[in-house]
Amino acid sequence: MTNFVFQNPTKLIFGKNSISSLSGEISKENRILITFGGGSVKNNGVYEQVINSLKGYTFFEFWGIEANPDIETLRKAIILGKEKNCDFVLAVGGGSVIDGSKLIAAGIPYEGDAWEIVKKRDFTKEKVLPLGTVLTLPATGSEMNAGAVISNRIAKEKFAFYSRYPQFSILDPLTTFTLPKFQIACGLADTFIHVMEQYLTTPGQSPLMDRWSEGILQTIVEISPKVLSNPEDYDSMATFMLSATMALNGFVSMGVSQDWATHMIGHELTALHGLTHGHTLTILLPGTMWVMRKEKGDKILQYGQRVWGISGTDRELTISKIIEKTEEFFRSLGLKTRLSENGAGEETINEIVRRFEQRDVHFGENRSVNAAVTRQILERVI
Amino acid sequence: MTNFVFQNPTKLIFGKNSISSLSGEISKENRILITFGGGSVKNNGVYEQVINSLKGYTFFEFWGIEANPDIETLRKAIILGKEKNCDFVLAVGGGSVIDGSKLIAAGIPYEGDAWEIVKKRDFTKEKVLPLGTVLTLPATGSEMNAGAVISNRIAKEKFAFYSRYPQFSILDPLTTFTLPKFQIACGLADTFIHVMEQYLTTPGQSPLMDRWSEGILQTIVEISPKVLSNPEDYDSMATFMLSATMALNGFVSMGVSQDWATHMIGHELTALHGLTHGHTLTILLPGTMWVMRKEKGDKILQYGQRVWGISGTDRELTISKIIEKTEEFFRSLGLKTRLSENGAGEETINEIVRRFEQRDVHFGENRSVNAAVTRQILERVI
Numbered sequence: 001m002t003n004f005v006f007q008n009p010t011k012l013i014f015g016k017n018s019i020s021s022l023s024g025e026i027s028k029e030n031r032i033l034i035t036f037g038g039g040s041v042k043n044n045g046v047y048e049q050v051i052n053s054l055k056g057y058t059f060f061e062f063w064g065i066e067a068n069p070d071i072e073t074l075r076k077a078i079i080l081g082k083e084k085n086c087d088f089v090l091a092v093g094g095g096s097v098i099d100g101s102k103l104i105a106a107g108i109p110y111e112g113d114a115w116e117i118v119k120k121r122d123f124t125k126e127k128v129l130p131l132g133t134v135l136t137l138p139a140t141g142s143e144m145n146a147g148a149v150i151s152n153r154i155a156k157e158k159f160a161f162y163s164r165y166p167q168f169s170i171l172d173p174l175t176t177f178t179l180p181k182f183q184i185a186c187g188l189a190d191t192f193i194h195v196m197e198q199y200l201t202t203p204g205q206s207p208l209m210d211r212w213s214e215g216i217l218q219t220i221v222e223i224s225p226k227v228l229s230n231p232e233d234y235d236s237m238a239t240f241m242l243s244a245t246m247a248l249n250g251f252v253s254m255g256v257s258q259d260w261a262t263h264m265i266g267h268e269l270t271a272l273h274g275l276t277h278g279h280t281l282t283i284l285l286p287g288t289m290w291v292m293r294k295e296k297g298d299k300i301l302q303y304g305q306r307v308w309g310i311s312g313t314d315r316e317l318t319i320s321k322i323i324e325k326t327e328e329f330f331r332s333l334g335l336k337t338r339l340s341e342n343g344a345g346e347e348t349i350n351e352i353v354r355r356f357e358q359r360d361v362h363f364g365e366n367r368s369v370n371a372a373v374t375r376q377i378l379e380r381v382i
Numbered sequence: 383m384t385n386f387v388f389q390n391p392t393k394l395i396f397g398k399n400s401i402s403s404l405s406g407e408i409s410k411e412n413r414i415l416i417t418f419g420g421g422s423v424k425n426n427g428v429y430e431q432v433i434n435s436l437k438g439y440t441f442f443e444f445w446g447i448e449a450n451p452d453i454e455t456l457r458k459a460i461i462l463g464k465e466k467n468c469d470f471v472l473a474v475g476g477g478s479v480i481d482g483s484k485l486i487a488a489g490i491p492y493e494g495d496a497w498e499i500v501k502k503r504d505f506t507k508e509k510v511l512p513l514g515t516v517l518t519l520p521a522t523g524s525e526m527n528a529g530a531v532i533s534n535r536i537a538k539e540k541f542a543f544y545s546r547y548p549q550f551s552i553l554d555p556l557t558t559f560t561l562p563k564f565q566i567a568c569g570l571a572d573t574f575i576h577v578m579e580q581y582l583t584t585p586g587q588s589p590l591m592d593r594w595s596e597g598i599l600q601t602i603v604e605i606s607p608k609v610l611s612n613p614e615d616y617d618s619m620a621t622f623m624l625s626a627t628m629a630l631n632g633f634v635s636m637g638v639s640q641d642w643a644t645h646m647i648g649h650e651l652t653a654l655h656g657l658t659h660g661h662t663l664t665i666l667l668p669g670t671m672w673v674m675r676k677e678k679g680d681k682i683l684q685y686g687q688r689v690w691g692i693s694g695t696d697r698e699l700t701i702s703k704i705i706e707k708t709e710e711f712f713r714s715l716g717l718k719t720r721l722s723e724n725g726a727g728e729e730t731i732n733e734i735v736r737r738f739e740q741r742d743v744h745f746g747e748n749r750s751v752n753a754a755v756t757r758q759i760l761e762r763v764i
Contacts, residue, residue, distance in 0.1 A: 001555075001620040003397025008390070014637065015385025173383075207604065207621050208628065211597030219590045238383040239589050242636060246590065251633060254624060255396065 095140025477522025523630025
């Protein structure tokens with residue numbers, strides 16, 4: 001087990017009708033910038049609950065943070081926050097709204113341009129405004145971690161940066177009942193693959209973390225058919241919501257090496273093609289497993305046996321079966337697993353490889369996923 | 383899943399030679415009261431590492447916090463802390479030293495007698511000094527939770543109270559290499575049973591938490607023979623240490639009901655007979671399982687299948703096998719599982735039942751463990 005430091009101070013307020021507890025978490029002295037996505041919260045009652053809970057508070061609304069939040073949009077929110085002297089940011093929405101709001105919370109007290117914050121990557125020690133969240137879409141885990149991924153559509157770029165953990169996050173599973181099936185499927189895939197990025201390296205680095213990761217994977221496999229067929233099944237949606245948060249809040253990565261190559265390549269696919277984040281991952285994880293099967297073989301076998309009950313005497317055949325099963329699972333969610341199904345092809349591959357050559361990337365737990373290996377991964381799932 | 387609020391702000395600093403990071407966690411302005419147990423830290427190098435790391439700091443040492451920390455001892459530490467105007471408490475030791483130090487950190491700024499704090503039970507909102515810990519014995523989880531159990535030997539009482547989470551806890555598995563086998567065995571049992579108290583109710587209240595609880599149980603079962611036969615196996619000791627912390631820091635109890643009857647009865651056994659805490663639990667958990675098998679049957683079956691691979695068509699026979707297996711596991715650790723093996727008998731049972739009748743207790747997830755049921759549990763394991 002490698003040495004590690006763990007601290008996650010976010011207060012999680014979880015359950016039915018928990019949005020009403022919002023007022024207890026923010027001071028009436030605060031000047032709140034409330035940030036929203038496209039407006040679905042006006043149809044499902046979330047907006048009303050938030051506003052009702054904040055009666056008597058001073059707040060300003062910023063609407064229109066898009067999926068894969070764009071730096072242009074966030075700059076506008078930062079200007080509003082500065083103008084209104086806001087000193088608290090409340091994000092109401094999914095991972096994109098929360099990610100964007102992390103940049104807004106960092107950008108309001110910052111004097112330079114917000115894209116500089118993203119480029120600094122580590123903003124954990126700088127001054128940022130406190131952030132609270134009301135989560136409406138289980139997927140990214142952003143509600144309980146310090147990371148955020150920001151897009152720059154003009155430059156066709158997408159990068160992660162790290163600032164502060166949300167002070168609190170309110171998770172009411174009832175808010176997920178009206179989600180479109182496709183978003184639920186992407187959220188399930190995103191959760192699953194967040195775990196895989198922290199898990200699929202070598203066995204036994206931290207046996208308890210292996211078990212906890214497998215626990216999330218098993219749970220997602222178990223509840224997926226239920227939440228897809230009945231998104232008003234409270235207990236299953238609550239389990240999905242809790243799993244998504246626990247998949248990327250540091251709880252399953254204590255003392256282990258991590259991969260994240262799938263995400264790094266996936267961000268490029270989103271930047272170039274606008275693909276939904278979860279959807280890029282269902283294409284790229286199987287590709288990564290096929291190409292990295294030598295390095296990851298022992299862990300793939302452990303995963304296959306513990307999560308899918310697949311074992312066998314022929315090592316290579318068993319590994320292949322396990323990767324096929326993983327791809328099959330993603331397809332059972334109604335998601336695609338090939339580039340060509342999403343309108344991407346050789347041109348996209350060439351551009352990603354060109355960028356990775358230029359940046360001289362080395363992703364993965366062994367830093368072995370460079371531009372050439374990325375080409376193999378992408379060609380495998382074309 | 384029931385609604386819940388989760389927040390655990392403790393900073394965990396985990397790994398080889400991590401004690402040297404101590405100085406980075408406390409300000410030189412602080413006046414530190416360092417609290418110790420009986421002196422084993424002077425033999426295993428921990429004391430030296432702590433003192434070396436705090437060169438140039440102002441600190442005062444208090445020695446002699448015993449197992450099942452006694453209110454008399456803690457009063458003396460509080461007097462020293464008040465005299466020296468201490469504003470930070472650093473606990474160096476196992477769960478007893480840390481539990482005792484939670485009372486010391488609460489007692490120094492408190493004007494009344496420290497036993498009043500214990501009797502208040504909820505001290506979470508009161509002023510207490512910040513507490514840091516250097517853990518040397520994996521068992522109680524006190525290094526990452528807000529609870530503490532304090533004994534009053536004169537009154538033969540033992541009660542839990544709740545104050546603040548440690549600000550940081552340093553866990554260096556190397557410090558555990560010199561632990562006596564009996565203490566390791568009790569720590570393994572304590573960890574196992576902490577999980578069972580949060581888990582062994584009804585299935586599926588929070589499916590992910592079920593998996594995570596089972597993950598700790600499986601891990602403890604897996605590593606127990608290794609740590610008992612070779613306490614210098616770093617990776618196994620690290621896994622044991624991490625498991626003990628994760629067993630009682632709120633991570634596996636999100637959205638579930640909890641039991642704790644075993645602990646409540648166990649505290650009485652310690653108060654009356656001075657039995658090591660972990661040892662009281664290995665006697666009482668099987669007793670609780672035998673007597674509560676109707677209420678807990680479905681969960682016992684899930685536990686048996688997932689942790690021990692025991693299943694069968696005859697429900698009652700399978701449940702019995704699973705309880706026997708659990709008792710057998712405790713015996714494999716070298717621990718006793720019967721009252722009579724520990725010099726306790728009818729007289730002890732009568733006294734515990736008398737106390738519970740007087741206090742009109744109702745323990746367990748369904749509040750069904752009263753004085754009469756406690757008698758059944760104790761008679762079952764005499």
